[in-house]
Each structure stands twice: as structure tokens, then as C-alpha cells.
Amino acid sequence: MSAVEGVLLGLYFTTGAIVGSFANVCIHRLPRGLSVVRPGSSCPSCGAPIAFFDNVPVVSWLLLRGRCRRCGASIPVRYVLVELLVAFLFLGAGFLYGPTFVAASAAFLAAASVILAATDLEARTLPDEVTLGTLVLGLVLAALRDRAAAVSDQGLVRFFAGSHLFEAVAGALAGALFLEGVRRVYKRLRGQEGMGEGDVKMLAMAGAFTGPAGVFLTLFFASLAGTVVAGGATLLRALHWSLEARRARASSSAALAVAARAGLLVADDGRVLSASARFREIPGAAADGMRLTADVPTAGRLLAFVRLAGTRVRRGEPAAHGRLALDDGADFFRVLAARAEATPAGLLVLLARVDVPFGVFLACGALVAFVAGRSAWDAIAGGLPWVPRLLP
Ligand SMILES: [Zn+2]
Secondary structure: OOHHHHHHHHHHHHHHHHHHHHHHHHHHHHHHOOOOOOOOOEOOOOOOEOOHHHOOOOHHHHHOOOEOOOOOOEOOHHHHHHHHHHHHHHHHHHHHHOOOHHHHHHHHHHHHHHHHHHHHHHHOOOOHHHHHHHHHHHHHHHHHHHHHOOHHHOOHHHHHHHOHHHHHHHHHHHHHHHHHHHHHHHHHHHOOOOOOHHHHHHHHHHHHHHHHHHHHHHHHHHHHHHHHHHHHHHHHHHHHHHHHHHHHHHOHHHHHHHHHHHEEEEOOOOEEEEEOHHHHOOOOOOOOOOEOOOOOHHHHHHHHHHHHHHHHHHOOOOEEEEEEEEEOOOOOEEEEEEEEEEEOOEEEEEEEEOOOOHHHHHHHHHHHHHHHHHHHHHHHHOOOOOOOOOOO
16 A cells, blocks of 8 residues: 555545534434534533544544543443444545545445434434435435546436436435335335335435445345344343343342343332332333332333233243234334243343334445445346446
8 A cells, every 4th residue: 555545544544534424413413403513512411612622533532531621421332333433434535446436436325324324223313404414415416427437428318327416316216205105005015114214315315326226125125134234133132131030030229230230120019129220211111119000101011011010920931922012102112022030039021122123224225235235236227228327
């Protein structure tokens, strides 16, 4: 690697860290309906504005040891992870595609994917500012690639055959129409929403970067990621829960500790003895010492499971549930898996989140489709006279 290439890659990494820092602002503010421009960054705990020298991506977090300079509140490690992730994705784009519009396309698709995966996971929303804004950016970058390749100077037929912009528009349309169709069919057959309009806009966005072929490869890789992640997570959870259950059976204090990190401990009289963040985040959920019989509509299914599990466990039968949907009708929605165990201190209910929203997998699928789509296309349909040009 030459010195020039080294400097270039360093620039990609630095730019990625700065974009990652802005991504954090988007992830925090867009789902809350706040402006990403004004006001400047401030501490979510004490509201103090963050000086520019405390706002250097990654470096500031390390220097301040993850705490606010004024109030000392801890800054979640997620902020650094997002900055580093986007920085490394930009570095990867620079490494794979050099100083080209292809690299810029890959980098911005990656940054948007990280933001969307995070907002979908945290707030179940895919903000239009990101999906539609990035879609437009994808079209602009495709037009720039046409200019760089001097496509517009060719005849009309060759223009449409070789135009990146034409393919980007077709990709956005294919993504929007296909997923909107799937959404409506699902709604008609099942009578409920299977996915949101945000997913439709997000696939249209991916289509603007990967073209019509890329849209279907995105869906394919997204389903693959979903299957692998769901299967792997189920396996890991079973293993983790078996270990935690064995620990909790050893003593009362061990059971309290296990419940504090992985679930809920309920005494025979229905009092909550110990609870993890997963339980506490449920709106209106009982705090320690409260009785679980309290009326908490959001946790209704979980409470019903706990009551039933208490009876079953006393009879020596296993008690587990794969999908308990908790929904307050507004912005809180979780699907939890639960398993109950008898311990010396009471009934231990292990809890884990199992609802990974589709946007997270679409984000993975779009990136894999961009990077590996051309090879996949050549393998599947290499004999066809049409070549997807957006896919490098
Ligand atoms: Zn503060």
C-alpha cells in the first residue's frame, strides 16, 4: 500500500467517524420528532451543550471515560460503537472501491442502514428523512456515475441499457411496488399489518443503490440473515437460560442476582423480589416489593404466563413461552420469550427479547447485496444479456 492510499483510507475512516457521530444524533432525535440540525449536541442528562472539543468522535468518549464533563452521567457505549461501525464501513468502502462514486454509494448506503437498523430496533420506526433522503442521494450518485462513465454522450438505446440513473430509478420503483404488494396481500390474508410503510420506503431506498436485481437480492439476503439470526439466537438463549437456571437453583441470593440480570423473581405471595431492566422497561410494570397482581395492561400476557407457570412449576412440569407480545398501543412494543424455574427464593422467570424488526435485516441484506450482488447475479443469471451496472 502506497502512502497516498494510506492517507486516502485514513480519510475514509475519519469521514466515517464524523458521519457516525451525526448518525447518533439521527438515531436519538428523529424517532422523537426533533430537528437533527438545531440545537447543537447536548447532554441528555443535564442538558449542558457539548463543546466542539468534547464532540470529537470516539476520541472524546475515551478521554472523558464515557462520562459527561459537567454532570458525570455516563454516555452509553452505543454512541462509540455506532461511530466505530460507520467508520469501519466507510473504511471498507474505500478499501474495496477506491476514490470513486461507487465507494461513496457504498458508504452512504451503509451509514443509512446503520441509522435505520438502530431506530427500528429501538423505536420501531424508519424515519422518512433517512429512507427518502438517502433514496434521493442514491439517485444523485447514480447520475454522477453516469457522468463519470460519459453514458449520456452515447445514443438513446445505449443510454438506457448502460445508465446507472435509469437502473437506480427502476430499482427504487421495483422495491416500492414489490414490497407494497406483499404488504397489501399480507394485510388482506391475515387481517393485520405484517410490515410498515417504512419497510417499503427502505427497500425503495436500497433499490436506488442496487437496482432491480439488487432489490430481490436484498430481500433474499435479508431473509437469510433473519433465519440465521433467529436460529442462532434461539440456540444461544437455550444455553444461556440453562446455565442461569442452574445458578439460580443454588441459593436465594443467587436467584435474586440471576433475576436482576435476566428476568424476574416472584415470591409465593406474588411480590416481585428482583427484576431486570427487560421487565422494568415495561410501562407501568411492578417495581421490587410490589405485587404482580397489580393491574398492568401492557404486561397482561406476561402476568398471565407467570400465574400459569407458577401452577405448572409446582406440579413439576416445564413452563416456557416463545412469543409473549407486549404492546401499550403507543410506542412500546416488545415480543418476549419466557421460561419459568422453581428456585429457593421463589419463581424465577427468565426473559429475552425475540422481536428483531424487519428493518434490521433489510439493512444487512442491502449491504450484502451491494457488495456481493454482482457475484451472486453472475452465478444465478450470468447467461442473460442484461448486466446490473449499479452493482460493482
Ligand atoms: Zn451532563
